[in-house]
Amino acid sequence: MSDISKLSVKSTRAALKKKEFSARELTQTSIDAIKRKNTEINAFLEVFDDALEQADGADRRIANGENLPLLGIPIAIKDNILVEGKSTTAGSKILEGFIAPYDSTAVKKLKEAGAIILGRTNMDEFAMGSSTENSTYGVTRNPHDLSRVPGGSSGGSAAAVAANLALAALGSDTGGSIRQPAAFCGVVGFKPTYGRVSRSGLIAYASSLDQIGPFAKTVEDVEIIYDVLRGKDELDSTTISEDTYPIQKKFSRTIGIPRSFVESEGVSKEVRENFSQALNKFESLGYTVEDVDLPHLNYSLSAYYIIVTAEASSNLARFDGVKYGLHKDGRDVIEDYFKTRGEGFGKEVRRRIILGTYVLSSGYYDEYYESALKMKRLISKELNEVFGEIDLILTPTTPTTAFKLGEKTSDPLSMYLADIFTVPANIAGLPSISLPSGLDGILPLGIELTAGLGREDNLFIAGKEFLGE
Amino acid sequence: MNKEKVLNLAKLARIEIGDEEAESLSHEFDAILGYVGEVRNVTNIGQSMFNESMLHNVMREDSQPHESGRYTKKILEQAPAREGEYIKVKKIL
Numbered sequence: 001m002s003d004i005s006k007l008s009v010k011s012t013r014a015a016l017k018k019k020e021f022s023a024r025e026l027t028q029t030s031i032d033a034i035k036r037k038n039t040e041i042n043a044f045l046e047v048f049d050d051a052l053e054q055a056d057g058a059d060r061r062i063a064n065g066e067n068l069p070l071l072g073i074p075i076a077i078k079d080n081i082l083v084e085g086k087s088t089t090a091g092s093k094i095l096e097g098f099i100a101p102y103d104s105t106a107v108k109k110l111k112e113a114g115a116i117i118l119g120r121t122n123m124d125e126f127a128m129g130s131s132t133e134n135s136t137y138g139v140t141r142n143p144h145d146l147s148r149v150p151g152g153s154s155g156g157s158a159a160a161v162a163a164n165l166a167l168a169a170l171g172s173d174t175g176g177s178i179r180q181p182a183a184f185c186g187v188v189g190f191k192p193t194y195g196r197v198s199r200s201g202l203i204a205y206a207s208s209l210d211q212i213g214p215f216a217k218t219v220e221d222v223e224i225i226y227d228v229l230r231g232k233d234e235l236d237s238t239t240i241s242e243d244t245y246p247i248q249k250k251f252s253r254t255i256g257i258p259r260s261f262v263e264s265e266g267v268s269k270e271v272r273e274n275f276s277q278a279l280n281k282f283e284s285l286g287y288t289v290e291d292v293d294l295p296h297l298n299y300s301l302s303a304y305y306i307i308v309t310a311e312a313s314s315n316l317a318r319f320d321g322v323k324y325g326l327h328k329d330g331r332d333v334i335e336d337y338f339k340t341r342g343e344g345f346g347k348e349v350r351r352r353i354i355l356g357t358y359v360l361s362s363g364y365y366d367e368y369y370e371s372a373l374k375m376k377r378l379i380s381k382e383l384n385e386v387f388g389e390i391d392l393i394l395t396p397t398t399p400t401t402a403f404k405l406g407e408k409t410s411d412p413l414s415m416y417l418a419d420i421f422t423v424p425a426n427i428a429g430l431p432s433i434s435l436p437s438g439l440d441g442i443l444p445l446g447i448e449l450t451a452g453l454g455r456e457d458n459l460f461i462a463g464k465e466f467l468g469e
Numbered sequence: 470m471n472k473e474k475v476l477n478l479a480k481l482a483r484i485e486i487g488d489e490e491a492e493s494l495s496h497e498f499d500a501i502l503g504y505v506g507e508v509r510n511v512t513n514i515g516q517s518m519f520n521e522s523m524l525h526n527v528m529r530e531d532s533q534p535h536e537s538g539r540y541t542k543k544i545l546e547q548a549p550a551r552e553g554e555y556i557k558v559k560k561i562l
Contacts, residue, residue, distance in 0.1 A: 101543035237527035327549035342485030
């Protein structure tokens with residue numbers, strides 16, 4: 001077999017069952033492609049040395065007639081999701097050489113479903129970024145145009161799928177870190193409802209927003225992986241059960257457009273045009289489209305950056321050079337902390353921790369953090385009310401196509417604005433999916449569908465109809 | 470925001486940074502806080518909104534989650550410095 005570009009997870013499972021090729025051949029094809037292309041793309045930080053051994057194990061099980069949803073499918077894992085016995089760094093120097101002592105629940109479930117854990121992918125350090133330029137281990141490049149970013153923070157996973165180095169990948173999404181790179185790389189990226197997938201073994205960034213989800217080439221593929229990952233886990237007390245969000249509205253193909261939000265300043269002409277084409281397509285598929293009024297949606301990004309920096313400053317306090325990871329020696333314990341954290345964290349991580357310390361500090365807590373939490377509640381309430389009337393909200397995934405490497409690195413605020421359309425789903429915990437919606441020249445464009453709490457099913461129906469699956 | 474304030478925040482966050490970084494962060498923070506500070510303008514959100522929240526605490530028994538020592542070796546292996554079964558740190562007092 002020469003490459004995996006024509007294969008989906010679904011078609012590969014069928015081919016493996018029919019013995020058209022073996023899991024070993026498939027895995028070897030991925031490894032060969034990584035050898036050829038990874039030097040320039042830098043999507044993978046490591047291909048696991050036991051990948052072929054895992055493939056042989058899968059082939060034996062296939063020969064025995066075993067049938068599991070991901071049996072023999074090689075999947076790439078973002079470098080902040082623990083795989084037992086493997087290095088996991090979250091793209092940071094502070095975790096250089098750290099070996100995961102246990103599997104994350106997500107990886108454990110993939111293994112139980114027969115998947116081959118292929119390797120780990122590059123990311124913005126601790127998932128803080130929108131371009132995968134903040135990794136200690138070099139930038140990842142967009143496979144469609146090597147002078148451009150793949151998006152972030154799960155840029156390595158998105159690029160791996162887009163460049164046909166892996167059939168599918170896992171990412172994490174705190175404010176768009178799955179959907180934004182999926183749009184920039186022209187693949188499907190999906191963030192489930194908050195609490196749907198266990199975060200046990202995901203290196204925490206902002207715990208009230210973080211969620212794990214899949215990348216793949218089709219909606220059907222992300223659904224297959226999602227069905228494997230989902231479910232309550234006693235190791236993550238925020239996981240939800242099937243009856244947490246009872247179904248309140250039958251799916252009726254109604255789409256809401258937050259018009260003024262979609263037409264925000266900074267949304268490029270190409271994105272606006274592509275968005276109206278997508279709208280027309282949904283109408284031609286029989287969807288009813290109406291404008292919805294969400295007066296506080298525009299505040300999502302502001303609330304988001306206050307909440308993430310606050311939670312990051314707290315979550316990342318655990319990296320102290322004592323328990324694991326990098327250690328830099330000072331005169332005493334406290335100086336060990338200062339040196340380890342000063343040298344171990346990259347610039348963006350230092351920026352966010354220090355800013356988070358500020359918004360939580362006495363005198364500013366009420367002004368910033370408390371206000372942001374109230375705003376989060378208000379936006380959630382408005383969105384939940386709207387989902388009583390409509391099934392889906394449609395926006396572009398990103399305000400522009402993939403930007404040039406280095407274009408936004410010296411202006412953090414302009415980088416943060418790349419997340420404007422993706423953060424509301426995290427703020428309100430909603431499931432959301434980015435679908436490829438065409439090209440501007442060689443650069444992919446994406447649209448984003450968001451559904452009510454627990455209504456991943458609506459996203460899959462509409463996503464498949466939109467992509468003609 | 471100014472350089473001294475940033476240096477003090479970095480100290481609270483236990484991160485060593487230089488004067489130059491503190492200076493540039495102070496300007497970036499002004500820009501970022503100028504933008505995100507818009508959340509302060511919304512005053513029509515009362516405490517009642519928090520009470521309506523569907524969120525609740527999830528508690529479990531404070532019991533032994535797994536047999537003692539199961540992960541001890543693997544976790545200790547990750548420590549930068551150790552002595553026997555202990556993680557080693559500098560003298561505190």
